[in-house]
Amino acid sequence: MKKRLFCLMLLLCLLPLPALSASSLPSLPGELTLKAGQFRLYAQGFTGVWESSDPTVAHAEIDVNDKKNVRLIGFQPGEATLTLTGSRTKKTATVHVTVLPEENPDGETPEIIQRAIQIGLEEWAALGEKAITKEPKGNKFTKWWGYACGWCGAFANYCIATAGVPMEPSDTYKKLKPTGDGAPHAIREAAVPKLDTGYTNMERTTKIPRPGYLVIYGSVKDSYGYKHVGLVTDVEDRGDGVYLVSTVEGNLSNTVKRFSYLYNSRSVNHENMEALPAQEQTEPGIQYTPHQATWYVTEFCMTWY
Numbered sequence: 001m002k003k004r005l006f007c008l009m010l011l012l013c014l015l016p017l018p019a020l021s022a023s024s025l026p027s028l029p030g031e032l033t034l035k036a037g038q039f040r041l042y043a044q045g046f047t048g049v050w051e052s053s054d055p056t057v058a059h060a061e062i063d064v065n066d067k068k069n070v071r072l073i074g075f076q077p078g079e080a081t082l083t084l085t086g087s088r089t090k091k092t093a094t095v096h097v098t099v100l101p102e103e104n105p106d107g108e109t110p111e112i113i114q115r116a117i118q119i120g121l122e123e124w125a126a127l128g129e130k131a132i133t134k135e136p137k138g139n140k141f142t143k144w145w146g147y148a149c150g151w152c153g154a155f156a157n158y159c160i161a162t163a164g165v166p167m168e169p170s171d172t173y174k175k176l177k178p179t180g181d182g183a184p185h186a187i188r189e190a191a192v193p194k195l196d197t198g199y200t201n202m203e204r205t206t207k208i209p210r211p212g213y214l215v216i217y218g219s220v221k222d223s224y225g226y227k228h229v230g231l232v233t234d235v236e237d238r239g240d241g242v243y244l245v246s247t248v249e250g251n252l253s254n255t256v257k258r259f260s261y262l263y264n265s266r267s268v269n270h271e272n273m274e275a276l277p278a279q280e281q282t283e284p285g286i287q288y289t290p291h292q293a294t295w296y297v298t299e300f301c302m303t304w305y
Contacts, residue, residue, distance in 0.1 A: 025069060028084070028093050034058070034074030036102040037208030037265065039299075041200070044070045048087045054080040058097040061268040064218055064225045073207060074099035075241060075266050102208060103182065103305055110304050112184050113212035116163035117233045120248040123159070124256045129285070131254040141250060145190045153190035155250025156214055156231040160186045160303065173198030182305035192216060192226040195301060204302035207265045209235045209245050214301035220270050221294035228291070230259070232300065241266035244276070245297075246286070259287045263297055270296040 025043040032040065039061075047067055050060035057078035063069035072082060077099050084093040109117075132139045138148035144161070145154040161167055167188040168176060176198050179185055187198040196216060199205050209215065213232045218225035230249030237243055246260045260283070264272045273290040275281075281288040 028070075028095055030094070031096050031098075032072060033098045033100065034072070035100050036074055036076050036105075037206040039071045039073040039205065039207060041069060041071050044068055044084055044093065046084075046086050046089075046091060046093075048084045048091075051083050051085070052080050053082075054078060056266070057099055058082060059266075059268050060084070064220065064223055064270060072097060073268070075207075077101050107182075107305070109211045110184050112163055112165055113304050116160045116165060116303075117212055117231065117248075119162050120156070120159040120231050120256075121233060121258075123155070123250075124248050124258055124285075127256050129255050129257055134254070149190055150251055151190065152249060152251040153192055153195060153229050155256065156229055157186065157188060157190065159231055159248075161188065165303065168198065173201065176201040178203040182302070184304045186303050192229045195229060196226050196299070199301040204305070205299045206302055206305075207299065209243050209263065209265075209300050210302070210305070211235055212303050214303065215245070215247055216298045216301065217291065217295050218270070218298040219292070219294050220296065221292075225298045227295070229301075233258070238262070252291075257287055258285060259291070261288065261290045272296050 025041055028042050028044055041063065052059045057076060057080040058072065058074050060082050061071040061073055063071060072095060074097060080097050082095045082097060139151065141151045141154040141158045142148045144158045165184045165186050167186045170188045173187060173189055173194045174197060179202050187195060189195050189198060195214060209232050211232055211234055215230050215232050216226060217228045219227045230247040232245060233248050234246040235243055241264060243263050243265060244260065245263045248256060248258050250256050260276060262274050262276060273296060275289050
Protein backbone atom coordinates (compact mmCIF):
# COMPACT_ATOMS: atom_id res chain seq x y z
CA MET A 1 0.00 0.00 0.00
CA LYS A 2 2.79 2.43 0.94
CA LYS A 3 4.61 1.60 -2.30
CA ARG A 4 1.50 2.40 -4.35
CA LEU A 5 1.00 5.68 -2.50
CA PHE A 6 4.63 6.64 -3.10
CA CYS A 7 4.31 5.87 -6.83
CA LEU A 8 1.13 7.96 -7.05
CA MET A 9 2.79 10.93 -5.34
CA LEU A 10 5.81 10.63 -7.64
CA LEU A 11 3.55 10.60 -10.70
CA LEU A 12 1.74 13.73 -9.52
CA CYS A 13 5.05 15.52 -9.05
CA LEU A 14 6.05 14.74 -12.62
CA LEU A 15 2.82 15.99 -14.21
CA PRO A 16 3.02 19.32 -16.09
CA LEU A 17 1.82 22.23 -13.99
CA PRO A 18 -1.21 23.00 -16.17
CA ALA A 19 -2.49 19.44 -15.69
CA LEU A 20 -2.31 19.79 -11.93
CA SER A 21 -4.30 23.01 -11.97
CA ALA A 22 -6.93 21.81 -14.46
CA SER A 23 -9.41 20.66 -11.80
CA SER A 24 -9.41 24.12 -10.23
CA LEU A 25 -10.53 25.83 -13.44
CA PRO A 26 -13.93 27.54 -13.35
CA SER A 27 -16.86 26.14 -15.32
CA LEU A 28 -18.14 27.84 -18.46
CA PRO A 29 -19.94 31.12 -17.73
CA GLY A 30 -23.16 32.17 -19.43
CA GLU A 31 -21.86 35.70 -19.97
CA LEU A 32 -18.27 36.84 -20.38
CA THR A 33 -16.66 40.24 -20.92
CA LEU A 34 -13.15 40.41 -22.37
CA LYS A 35 -10.84 43.09 -23.71
CA ALA A 36 -9.53 42.68 -27.25
CA GLY A 37 -6.72 40.12 -27.17
CA GLN A 38 -7.72 38.85 -23.73
CA PHE A 39 -8.71 35.25 -23.01
CA ARG A 40 -9.84 33.09 -20.13
CA LEU A 41 -9.30 29.37 -19.55
CA TYR A 42 -12.28 27.23 -18.48
CA ALA A 43 -13.13 23.60 -17.85
CA GLN A 44 -15.78 22.95 -20.50
CA GLY A 45 -17.16 19.79 -18.82
CA PHE A 46 -17.46 17.72 -21.97
CA THR A 47 -15.63 17.42 -25.26
CA GLY A 48 -17.11 18.71 -28.47
CA VAL A 49 -16.93 21.27 -31.25
CA TRP A 50 -17.16 25.03 -30.77
CA GLU A 51 -18.80 27.47 -33.15
CA SER A 52 -18.90 31.27 -32.99
CA SER A 53 -21.68 33.48 -34.28
CA ASP A 54 -18.94 35.96 -35.25
CA PRO A 55 -15.42 34.46 -35.24
CA THR A 56 -13.92 37.86 -36.06
CA VAL A 57 -15.08 39.03 -32.59
CA ALA A 58 -14.58 35.98 -30.37
CA HIS A 59 -13.84 32.31 -30.65
CA ALA A 60 -12.92 29.25 -28.58
CA GLU A 61 -9.58 27.43 -28.67
CA ILE A 62 -9.36 23.93 -27.23
CA ASP A 63 -6.46 23.71 -24.78
CA VAL A 64 -3.67 21.62 -26.30
CA ASN A 65 -2.76 20.20 -22.88
CA ASP A 66 -6.27 19.00 -22.00
CA LYS A 67 -9.07 18.63 -24.57
CA LYS A 68 -11.67 19.21 -21.84
CA ASN A 69 -10.39 22.75 -21.26
CA VAL A 70 -10.94 25.74 -23.53
CA ARG A 71 -9.64 29.28 -23.98
CA LEU A 72 -12.38 31.79 -24.77
CA ILE A 73 -10.69 34.57 -26.73
CA GLY A 74 -11.79 38.10 -27.58
CA PHE A 75 -10.37 39.34 -30.87
CA GLN A 76 -11.92 42.75 -31.53
CA PRO A 77 -14.74 44.88 -30.05
CA GLY A 78 -18.24 43.49 -30.53
CA GLU A 79 -20.49 40.67 -29.36
CA ALA A 80 -20.59 36.98 -30.25
CA THR A 81 -22.22 33.81 -28.97
CA LEU A 82 -19.98 30.76 -28.61
CA THR A 83 -21.68 27.36 -28.73
CA LEU A 84 -20.19 24.01 -27.71
CA THR A 85 -21.87 20.90 -29.15
CA GLY A 86 -20.93 17.54 -27.64
CA SER A 87 -19.06 15.17 -29.92
CA ARG A 88 -20.91 12.07 -28.62
CA THR A 89 -24.19 13.57 -27.48
CA LYS A 90 -26.41 16.49 -28.45
CA LYS A 91 -25.53 18.30 -25.25
CA THR A 92 -24.74 21.99 -25.77
CA ALA A 93 -23.36 24.94 -23.83
CA THR A 94 -23.41 28.60 -24.84
CA VAL A 95 -21.42 31.63 -23.74
CA HIS A 96 -22.32 35.17 -24.78
CA VAL A 97 -19.09 37.15 -25.12
CA THR A 98 -18.77 40.94 -25.12
CA VAL A 99 -15.39 42.19 -26.30
CA LEU A 100 -14.28 45.69 -25.27
CA PRO A 101 -11.51 47.72 -26.95
CA GLU A 102 -7.91 46.95 -26.03
CA GLU A 103 -6.56 49.17 -23.26
CA ASN A 104 -4.15 51.88 -24.42
CA PRO A 105 -3.46 50.25 -27.84
CA ASP A 106 -1.23 53.10 -29.00
CA GLY A 107 0.64 53.49 -25.73
CA GLU A 108 4.37 54.15 -25.91
CA THR A 109 6.61 51.40 -24.55
CA PRO A 110 7.81 52.50 -21.08
CA GLU A 111 11.46 53.53 -20.90
CA ILE A 112 12.31 50.81 -18.39
CA ILE A 113 10.86 48.18 -20.74
CA GLN A 114 12.83 49.66 -23.65
CA ARG A 115 15.94 49.23 -21.53
CA ALA A 116 15.14 45.54 -20.98
CA ILE A 117 14.84 45.07 -24.74
CA GLN A 118 18.16 46.84 -25.30
CA ILE A 119 19.88 44.60 -22.76
CA GLY A 120 18.60 41.54 -24.61
CA LEU A 121 19.88 42.86 -27.93
CA GLU A 122 23.24 43.72 -26.38
CA GLU A 123 23.59 40.18 -25.05
CA TRP A 124 22.80 38.82 -28.53
CA ALA A 125 25.35 41.12 -30.16
CA ALA A 126 28.03 40.26 -27.60
CA LEU A 127 27.63 36.52 -28.17
CA GLY A 128 27.39 36.78 -31.94
CA GLU A 129 25.23 33.62 -31.75
CA LYS A 130 28.25 31.61 -30.64
CA ALA A 131 27.45 28.79 -28.26
CA ILE A 132 28.03 29.66 -24.63
CA THR A 133 30.85 27.65 -23.09
CA LYS A 134 29.35 25.20 -20.67
CA GLU A 135 30.39 25.79 -17.08
CA PRO A 136 29.83 23.50 -14.08
CA LYS A 137 27.61 26.08 -12.42
CA GLY A 138 25.92 27.33 -15.59
CA ASN A 139 26.14 30.58 -17.55
CA LYS A 140 25.54 34.18 -16.44
CA PHE A 141 21.78 33.83 -16.91
CA THR A 142 21.41 30.65 -14.89
CA LYS A 143 23.73 32.08 -12.24
CA TRP A 144 21.37 35.06 -11.99
CA TRP A 145 18.51 32.61 -11.55
CA GLY A 146 20.42 30.58 -8.96
CA TYR A 147 21.11 27.23 -10.57
CA ALA A 148 21.58 25.53 -13.94
CA CYS A 149 18.36 25.00 -15.89
CA GLY A 150 16.82 25.26 -19.33
CA TRP A 151 17.59 28.95 -19.48
CA CYS A 152 15.18 30.57 -21.97
CA GLY A 153 13.13 31.98 -19.08
CA ALA A 154 16.24 32.89 -17.11
CA PHE A 155 17.57 34.86 -20.10
CA ALA A 156 14.36 36.84 -20.70
CA ASN A 157 13.90 37.67 -17.03
CA TYR A 158 17.59 38.47 -16.55
CA CYS A 159 17.10 41.24 -19.13
CA ILE A 160 13.92 42.47 -17.43
CA ALA A 161 15.42 42.37 -13.93
CA THR A 162 18.68 44.04 -15.01
CA ALA A 163 16.64 46.90 -16.47
CA GLY A 164 15.10 47.43 -13.03
CA VAL A 165 11.53 46.31 -13.74
CA PRO A 166 9.73 45.52 -10.43
CA MET A 167 9.41 41.74 -10.06
CA GLU A 168 7.33 39.42 -7.92
CA PRO A 169 9.52 37.07 -5.84
CA SER A 170 10.25 33.54 -7.03
CA ASP A 171 7.77 30.76 -6.23
CA THR A 172 4.86 33.14 -5.61
CA TYR A 173 3.27 32.53 -9.02
CA LYS A 174 0.35 30.44 -7.64
CA LYS A 175 -0.71 33.17 -5.21
CA LEU A 176 -0.49 36.25 -7.43
CA LYS A 177 -3.51 38.52 -7.89
CA PRO A 178 -4.45 41.07 -10.59
CA THR A 179 -2.19 44.10 -10.40
CA GLY A 180 -4.97 46.58 -11.13
CA ASP A 181 -2.92 48.72 -13.49
CA GLY A 182 -0.57 48.38 -16.45
CA ALA A 183 2.61 49.65 -14.78
CA PRO A 184 5.79 47.68 -15.66
CA HIS A 185 5.75 44.48 -13.65
CA ALA A 186 7.19 40.96 -13.98
CA ILE A 187 7.77 37.69 -12.14
CA ARG A 188 11.16 36.34 -11.09
CA GLU A 189 10.74 32.89 -12.61
CA ALA A 190 12.57 30.77 -15.16
CA ALA A 191 10.16 27.85 -15.75
CA VAL A 192 7.76 28.56 -18.60
CA PRO A 193 4.66 26.92 -16.99
CA LYS A 194 5.23 28.98 -13.83
CA LEU A 195 5.40 32.16 -15.91
CA ASP A 196 2.12 31.24 -17.58
CA THR A 197 0.43 30.56 -14.23
CA GLY A 198 1.75 33.74 -12.64
CA TYR A 199 0.84 36.10 -15.46
CA THR A 200 -2.55 34.41 -15.82
CA ASN A 201 -3.23 34.99 -12.12
CA MET A 202 -2.23 38.65 -12.55
CA GLU A 203 -4.60 38.82 -15.57
CA ARG A 204 -1.68 39.82 -17.75
CA THR A 205 -1.92 37.32 -20.62
CA THR A 206 -3.04 38.27 -24.12
CA LYS A 207 -3.01 37.24 -27.77
CA ILE A 208 -1.85 40.70 -28.89
CA PRO A 209 1.93 41.34 -28.86
CA ARG A 210 3.76 44.47 -27.75
CA PRO A 211 7.44 45.30 -27.33
CA GLY A 212 8.77 44.02 -24.02
CA TYR A 213 6.16 41.29 -23.60
CA LEU A 214 7.21 37.69 -23.05
CA VAL A 215 6.13 35.35 -25.84
CA ILE A 216 5.35 31.76 -24.84
CA TYR A 217 5.51 29.03 -27.48
CA GLY A 218 3.92 25.59 -27.55
CA SER A 219 4.42 22.55 -29.75
CA VAL A 220 1.75 20.41 -31.37
CA LYS A 221 4.31 17.62 -31.74
CA ASP A 222 4.46 16.89 -28.02
CA SER A 223 1.06 18.40 -27.10
CA TYR A 224 2.57 20.94 -24.76
CA GLY A 225 1.61 24.60 -24.74
CA TYR A 226 4.47 25.92 -22.58
CA LYS A 227 7.67 24.83 -24.29
CA HIS A 228 9.79 27.96 -24.67
CA VAL A 229 9.76 31.69 -23.93
CA GLY A 230 11.38 34.72 -25.55
CA LEU A 231 11.39 38.51 -25.23
CA VAL A 232 9.52 40.57 -27.84
CA THR A 233 11.71 43.38 -29.16
CA ASP A 234 9.50 44.96 -31.83
CA VAL A 235 5.93 44.70 -33.17
CA GLU A 236 4.37 45.98 -36.39
CA ASP A 237 0.59 45.78 -36.87
CA ARG A 238 -0.11 44.47 -40.40
CA GLY A 239 -3.90 44.64 -39.97
CA ASP A 240 -6.65 42.01 -39.64
CA GLY A 241 -5.02 40.57 -36.52
CA VAL A 242 -1.66 39.90 -38.20
CA TYR A 243 1.55 41.24 -36.64
CA LEU A 244 5.21 41.26 -37.58
CA VAL A 245 6.85 40.09 -34.35
CA SER A 246 10.58 40.35 -33.62
CA THR A 247 12.17 38.67 -30.61
CA VAL A 248 15.41 37.89 -28.83
CA GLU A 249 15.54 34.43 -27.22
CA GLY A 250 17.98 32.43 -25.11
CA ASN A 251 18.76 28.74 -24.86
CA LEU A 252 18.47 27.94 -28.56
CA SER A 253 21.46 25.82 -29.64
CA ASN A 254 22.97 26.98 -26.31
CA THR A 255 23.13 30.61 -27.42
CA VAL A 256 20.98 33.73 -27.92
CA LYS A 257 19.16 34.23 -31.22
CA ARG A 258 16.84 36.77 -32.83
CA PHE A 259 13.67 35.90 -34.74
CA SER A 260 11.26 37.80 -36.95
CA TYR A 261 8.01 36.23 -38.21
CA LEU A 262 4.38 36.90 -39.04
CA TYR A 263 1.91 36.04 -36.29
CA ASN A 264 -1.86 35.73 -36.71
CA SER A 265 -3.52 36.65 -33.40
CA ARG A 266 -6.92 35.41 -34.60
CA SER A 267 -5.88 31.86 -35.46
CA VAL A 268 -7.34 29.16 -33.23
CA ASN A 269 -5.82 26.07 -34.86
CA HIS A 270 -2.25 26.30 -33.50
CA GLU A 271 -0.93 27.37 -36.89
CA ASN A 272 -0.35 31.04 -36.19
CA MET A 273 3.27 31.62 -37.29
CA GLU A 274 4.73 31.92 -40.78
CA ALA A 275 7.89 33.21 -42.42
CA LEU A 276 8.19 36.72 -43.81
CA PRO A 277 8.18 37.04 -47.61
CA ALA A 278 11.71 36.59 -48.99
CA GLN A 279 11.93 40.25 -50.10
CA GLU A 280 11.47 41.37 -46.49
CA GLN A 281 14.23 39.16 -45.09
CA THR A 282 16.86 41.87 -45.25
CA GLU A 283 18.51 42.22 -41.83
CA PRO A 284 21.60 40.07 -41.21
CA GLY A 285 21.62 37.84 -38.14
CA ILE A 286 17.87 37.44 -37.80
CA GLN A 287 16.17 34.06 -38.15
CA TYR A 288 13.22 34.58 -40.50
CA THR A 289 11.98 30.99 -40.49
CA PRO A 290 9.89 30.21 -37.40
CA HIS A 291 11.56 27.90 -34.91
CA GLN A 292 9.96 24.60 -35.99
CA ALA A 293 6.99 23.68 -38.13
CA THR A 294 5.18 22.26 -35.09
CA TRP A 295 5.61 25.35 -32.90
CA TYR A 296 2.99 28.04 -32.35
CA VAL A 297 2.53 31.12 -30.17
CA THR A 298 0.55 30.16 -27.06
CA GLU A 299 0.26 33.66 -25.59
CA PHE A 300 2.04 36.84 -24.61
CA CYS A 301 2.75 37.82 -21.00
CA MET A 302 2.11 41.53 -20.44
CA THR A 303 5.02 43.16 -18.63
CA TRP A 304 3.14 46.45 -19.15
CA TYR A 305 -0.03 47.71 -20.84
